[in-house]
Amino acid sequence: MAERKYTHGLTITENDDVTIIGIGKMEIWDGADLSLLRDSIVQLVNEDHIGQIGVDMKFVQHVPSGFFGMLFDWHERGIRVTLHRPRARVCQMLWFRKFFLPDGDGKFVLHDGEGVNEVVDEDLWSQNDTFHRESFSLLESSR
Template sequence: MIARSNDRLHKAINVTEDATMKVERFFKRMRIEPHAGHTLLHIGDMEIWDGADLALLREGLTQIIERDRDRDIAVDMTFVKYIPSGFFGMLFDWFEKRKVQFYLLNPQPNVQSMLWFRQFFEPCSAGLWRLEPKGLRTLPVMDDAEISLSTLEAMG
């Protein structure tokens, strides 16, 4: 009888651990958790991201998007003061090609002053900004002859 109780307790603990792992998971040094209907990605307390950090973020987002099929992702930007502009291009690319909706949580003034941020993000609630590419204008499609003529005229 004691053995059965211990087995049940052990199974209950395993179920709890499994459920916890589904709720919060880790990818390298990033923490991923559900939050307010979004998949929230915490990259930590780094203030300045470089190309290696961007590659790590890309790898983590690829897993979230491709493997987990999440399409509503928020990135915690609370501590970030500088990020390569390629970050915004990467988010926009997934937005356009994979229909992923991105949010930035608590972006610092330095990040908010970046051109890509000002062009493509709109506030949606306190501290939460949504990728909203309504600032994108469709460019006219030009054929090869028009491109060649434009190039020659520009060289003038």
């Protein structure tokens, strides 16, 4: 992999056996950021043999359309994928609601989504809207 000259403030940290990648305080990620994230994960998995990847989402308001699909590809390869401290806007995205489950401390783990009925899931989301708003408020206030 060619070395990148511009890394958008990329950070890689370890927390409880999970390698967490962050891209600084950017609120809107674009294709270049997604490429940087993908290249970083490729290196961590293939060269450093990392089995758990986390992405710090503390500042992110918008992600490129391929973001969740890219993470799911890694999940299908046996890599455990978590999102850390996602903002309410990200948590409300359909892909997020379908494929991520809370794992405590503002962390969400990617699962396969098998057995998820989107109509029922949307109904449950609506029925639990108060719970979700309160959860997201707690996430936002802990920043």
